[in-house]
Amino acid sequence: MQSTKRRTSKLAELGIPLTLEPMEALRVAELPKDPGWVFEPKWDGFRCLAFRAANEVEIRAKSGRSLTRFFPEVLDNIRALPTKQFVLDGELVIPVNEQLSCDALQMRLHPADSRIRRLARETPATFVAFDCLLRKARVPLLQRPFEQRRESLVALLAREQQGISLTPSTHNPGKAETWLARPQLALDGVIAKRLDMPYMAGNRAMLKVKRLRAADCVVGGFRYASKGPLVASLLLGLYDNAGVLHHVGFTSAISNKDRPRLTARLETLIEPPGFTGNAPGGPSRWSTERSAAWEPLRPTLVVEVRYDHVTDHRFRHGTKLVRWRPDKSPRQCTFGQLAKPSTALASL
Numbered sequence: 001m002q003s004t005k006r007r008t009s010k011l012a013e014l015g016i017p018l019t020l021e022p023m024e025a026l027r028v029a030e031l032p033k034d035p036g037w038v039f040e041p042k043w044d045g046f047r048c049l050a051f052r053a054a055n056e057v058e059i060r061a062k063s064g065r066s067l068t069r070f071f072p073e074v075l076d077n078i079r080a081l082p083t084k085q086f087v088l089d090g091e092l093v094i095p096v097n098e099q100l101s102c103d104a105l106q107m108r109l110h111p112a113d114s115r116i117r118r119l120a121r122e123t124p125a126t127f128v129a130f131d132c133l134l135r136k137a138r139v140p141l142l143q144r145p146f147e148q149r150r151e152s153l154v155a156l157l158a159r160e161q162q163g164i165s166l167t168p169s170t171h172n173p174g175k176a177e178t179w180l181a182r183p184q185l186a187l188d189g190v191i192a193k194r195l196d197m198p199y200m201a202g203n204r205a206m207l208k209v210k211r212l213r214a215a216d217c218v219v220g221g222f223r224y225a226s227k228g229p230l231v232a233s234l235l236l237g238l239y240d241n242a243g244v245l246h247h248v249g250f251t252s253a254i255s256n257k258d259r260p261r262l263t264a265r266l267e268t269l270i271e272p273p274g275f276t277g278n279a280p281g282g283p284s285r286w287s288t289e290r291s292a293a294w295e296p297l298r299p300t301l302v303v304e305v306r307y308d309h310v311t312d313h314r315f316r317h318g319t320k321l322v323r324w325r326p327d328k329s330p331r332q333c334t335f336g337q338l339a340k341p342s343t344a345l346a347s348l
Helices: 072-079 102-108 113-122 146-156 173-181 259-267
Strands: 024-027 037-042 046-053 056-061 085-093 126-134 164-166 189-194 204-210 213-224 231-239 245-251 302-307 320-324
Touching: 037 146, 037 173, 046 072, 046 126, 056 072, 072 113, 072 126, 085 146, 102 113, 126 146, 173 189, 213 245, 231 259, 231 302, 245 302
Parallel strands: 024 204, 126 164
Antiparallel strands: 037 189, 046 056, 046 085, 085 126, 189 204, 213 231, 213 302, 231 245, 302 320
16 A cells, blocks of 8 residues: 655755745945955855755755756756755856856746756856855754854865855955956955854845946937836947947936936937847847837947946946046947956956
8 A cells, every 4th residue: 555644855854944045245335344254256146045955955046936947967966065964055157158147047947847958968057155054954054153154165065076166265355356356257246244144044144345347338229218208228339340239238327307308319319220230129038028119329429337247248237327428439339348257266
């Protein structure tokens, strides 16, 4: 007679719930200089917690969503570690052509197992670990100071394992500042943690300084506000080596008092095609129904914008408008301004 007893997951016996919220960071303008801090790179990937109990592995995103089925190669790499029980905090990243690709991460969130497994072979993900919350069942390290948790993490990852990396760390704020200053590094910023800090789940207990860079861009188009006839955002472009203007992002950092005058100015420049290469509304993961509605402009206006991260030749987030550049020729606004980052952890 077949038993009807439900099998209990070993993960539930670890002592840390799968629903635990990762500790967050508060954005600040500069890194702390007083003693008692440690600094780590801020990676631009999928933040997650990795749980292991024997051969059972679960990966949970910051939102609480399970990422387990989307990264089978990461599960295999975690199971290959000699420690059989642990909970790690970290980031999933996918290097493509020596750059971290957010597109490659997004492509994993697909319903077809066959596609997921193909992508796992073609563009394998790396789990970058930066905290150890448990290394023995029913013995959480959440209340231990970060200095001790870091020691546990270093010991757990003492043996090199493919697809799993220990994030670099420094007690020297000067060295952390060099990470922010080096455009070749594929970082989203720097995280600062108190050495005596417990793991405060769900709280903004760490500090983060985002890397900000500047670029001069052509205004190749604009969008009207959803309500009203005023400009809502400027569409930004950069020229490639062939002289083709590609859409690379947007800025909506326009003051309300400037919108009427700017709208009138832009409307005198409306002229297709705006962008001669990649354009808003074209096939990409950024396309939405709203993004199809935009006005093309004659490429004469140049703005300087501040941005935090570039991925797949686009600004990862919205940019901040710094100033207009009437002194700059649109043809000088090229991709050459954007340094190609390296993903090598060893270079830190």
